Amino acid sequence: xxxxxxxxxxxxxxxxxxxxxxxxxxxxxxxxxxxxxxxxxxxxxxxxxxxxxxxxxxxxxxxxxxxxxxxxxxxxxxxxxxxxxxxxxxxxxxxxxxxxxxxxxxxxxxxxxxxxxxxxxxxxxxxxxxxxxxxxxxxxxxxxxxxxxxxxxxxxxxxxxxxxxxxxxxxxxxxxxxxxxxxxxxxxxxxxxxxxxxxxxxxxxxxxxxxxxxxxxxxxxxxxxxxxxxxxxxxxxxxxxxxxxxxxxxxxxxxxx
Numbered sequence: 001x002x003x004x005x006x007x008x009x010x011x012x013x014x015x016x017x018x019x020x021x022x023x024x025x026x027x028x029x030x031x032x033x034x035x036x037x038x039x040x041x042x043x044x045x046x047x048x049x050x051x052x053x054x055x056x057x058x059x060x061x062x063x064x065x066x067x068x069x070x071x072x073x074x075x076x077x078x079x080x081x082x083x084x085x086x087x088x089x090x091x092x093x094x095x096x097x098x099x100x101x102x103x104x105x106x107x108x109x110x111x112x113x114x115x116x117x118x119x120x121x122x123x124x125x126x127x128x129x130x131x132x133x134x135x136x137x138x139x140x141x142x143x144x145x146x147x148x149x150x151x152x153x154x155x156x157x158x159x160x161x162x163x164x165x166x167x168x169x170x171x172x173x174x175x176x177x178x179x180x181x182x183x184x185x186x187x188x189x190x191x192x193x194x195x196x197x198x199x200x201x202x203x204x205x206x207x208x209x210x211x212x213x214x215x216x217x218x219x220x221x222x223x224x225x226x227x228x229x230x231x232x233x234x235x236x237x238x239x240x241x242x243x244x245x246x247x248x249x250x251x252x253x254x255x256x257x
Contacts, residue, residue, distance in 0.1 A: 028071045028072050028248075029073060029202035030074045030075065031198070031201045032068065032076050032077070033220075033221065034077065034204075035204070036060075036061075036078060036233045037208035038208030039053040041053075041232055042057075042235060045232070051095045054095070054099045055099055057234050059234075060236060061078060067241045067242075069144070071245060074145060074199075075198055075199060077147075079150040080149055081151045082154055083154035086123060100128070104135045104149055107139075107149070111139070112142070114142040114146045115136055115138075117136060117194075119157075119158075120152045128152075150216075154215050155219070159218065161194075162194075162219075169192075190219070193220070195217075201217060201220055203224060204221055204224045204226050207229045207240075208230075211228045225248050225251055227248065
């Protein structure tokens with residue numbers, strides 16, 4: 001690292017400290033959703049392979065969860081793989097799934113966080129399903145941050161699965177479609193989402209400069225605040241995280257009013 005880079009790093013650290021000192025942690029979000037975007041573009045810009053980009057992205061997760069701990073965040077949802085990603089060529093998908101499996105196992109091995117899978121598990125390979133199940137079981141009693149790992153996740157798929165689960169439940173009770181239609185409300189569907197029982201995300205962060213949700217937590221994010229960050233996920237810094245919290249705290253949350 002040359003002198004210019006050292007100076008830039010020092011200035012960034014000083015700025016991050018200044019932002020942090022001015023944050024009111026009482027206004028920090030309790031649930032943050034993160035769309036981890038930009039691994040491939042980071043790799044291209046850094047003259048790395050796509051696999052190296054995904055690996056760098058996976059390595060960033062633990063660091064970000066540490067920042068969340070410091071600021072009192074209770075739930076973090078990480079979108080690691082969408083249902084659309086499952087259609088990628090095998091030469092890219094197989095290594096990516098391996099990286100995700102390693103990342104999830106690594107989170108569980110720390111003993112710091114409770115891991116919970118959100119997504120269509122039956123669409124995933126058997127090995128990936130097994131890794132996710134083992135991570136959930138190993139961290140079931142952990143009292144740290146609840147980390148939702150969204151693997152094989154799609155917002156439309158989640159809502160369809162919730163409705164299907166709801167129908168199966170009431171069919172088992174002998175409820176007719178007509179009777180269900182009479183009593184159906186928002187809470188009935190919410191009780192069958194992948195995140196049932198959890199608070200909805202207060203803040204959704206997307207890296208890489210893309211300004212869209214791409215189907216992320218469509219139901220739960222109805223009243224969420226959004227923060228779109230220009231940097232690619234592997235390059236996401238603590239100062240970027242703190243800026244997102246500062247931006248969130250500065251907004252007047254009206255819950256749709």
